[in-house]
Amino acid sequence: ETGVTQTPRHLVMGMTNKKSLKCEQHLGHNAMYWYKQSAKKPLELMFVYNFKEQTENNSVPSRFSPECPNSSHLFLHLHTLQPEDSALYLCASSHLPEGGTTGNTIYFGEGSWLTVV
Amino acid sequence: DAKTTQPTSMDCAEGRAANLPCNHSTISGNEYVYWYRQIHSQGPQYIIHGLKNNETNEMASLIITEDRKSSTLILPHATLRDTAVYYCIVRTQGGSEKLVFGKGMKLTVNP
Numbered sequence: 001e002t003g004v005t006q007t008p009r010h011l012v013m014g015m016t017n018k019k020s021l022k023c024e025q026h027l028g029h030n031a032m033y034w035y036k037q038s039a040k041k042p043l044e045l046m047f048v049y050n051f052k053e054q055t056e057n058n059s060v061p062s063r064f065s066p067e068c069p070n071s072s073h074l075f076l077h078l079h080t081l082q083p084e085d086s087a088l089y090l091c092a093s094s095h096l097p098e099g100g101t102t103g104n105t106i107y108f109g110e111g112s113w114l115t116v117v
Numbered sequence: 118d119a120k121t122t123q124p125t126s127m128d129c130a131e132g133r134a135a136n137l138p139c140n141h142s143t144i145s146g147n148e149y150v151y152w153y154r155q156i157h158s159q160g161p162q163y164i165i166h167g168l169k170n171n172e173t174n175e176m177a178s179l180i181i182t183e184d185r186k187s188s189t190l191i192l193p194h195a196t197l198r199d200t201a202v203y204y205c206i207v208r209t210q211g212g213s214e215k216l217v218f219g220k221g222m223k224l225t226v227n228p
Contacts, residue, residue: 002160002162004160006160033215042219042221043161043216043218044218045215045217048215088158090160090161092160105151105166106163106216107163108153108163109160110159111158111159111160113158
């Protein structure tokens with residue numbers, strides 16, 4: 001138990017569906033991240049949110065839409081995905097001191113396995 | 118791009134110490150060395166990190182060479198549950214808190 005909870009753990013969706021992945025952290029952190037891990041590839045950073053503001057979008061296609069309503073919750077809205085988007089999606093969080101750009105250890109959730117059919 | 122190099126894989130006998138090497142010859146003076154591991158189908162688990170001095174916690178020890186160009190993660194008494202992919206990561210400082218993962222090293226602990 002890392003304090004970062006992701007739901008659902010497994011999701012199967014069609015290419016025309018709209019679904020969302022949810023992440024909640026119980027660590028009092030203020031920075032949250034989405035990573036993607038495709039089969040046999042290293043983890044790839046997708047988005048970074050610091051203090052609810054998106055600070056990094058790593059050239060992610062617009063069919064992936066993140067939302068960070070507060071420092072504890074992070075969503076990844078999925079729309080019109082392709083089969084190649086099937087992967088493990090990982091949420092993570094860390095504490096970023098106010099006014100600073102360096103923070104502490106990043107903790108990951110267990111991930112959401114997404115299959116697009 | 119990942120700034121570390123690790124062997125692709127390593128085997129270790131259960132109960133023995135596992136010494137996992139990592140090279141980071143281009144590390145900057147203010148960059149930390151982080152270790153994570155990922156057990157199959159799970160999220161990465163933080164193990165330990167260090168800057169210059171050796172570090173120890175309940176999971177492992179981290180030995181960093183004096184020139185900081187390499188380090189070794191030591192699991193003192195490996196168990197079957199330590200079988201995982203281990204990632205050695207140099208933490209980018211400033212501007213972003215992102216971790217850049219490489220391919221890591223698969224450690225297999227054998228009975």
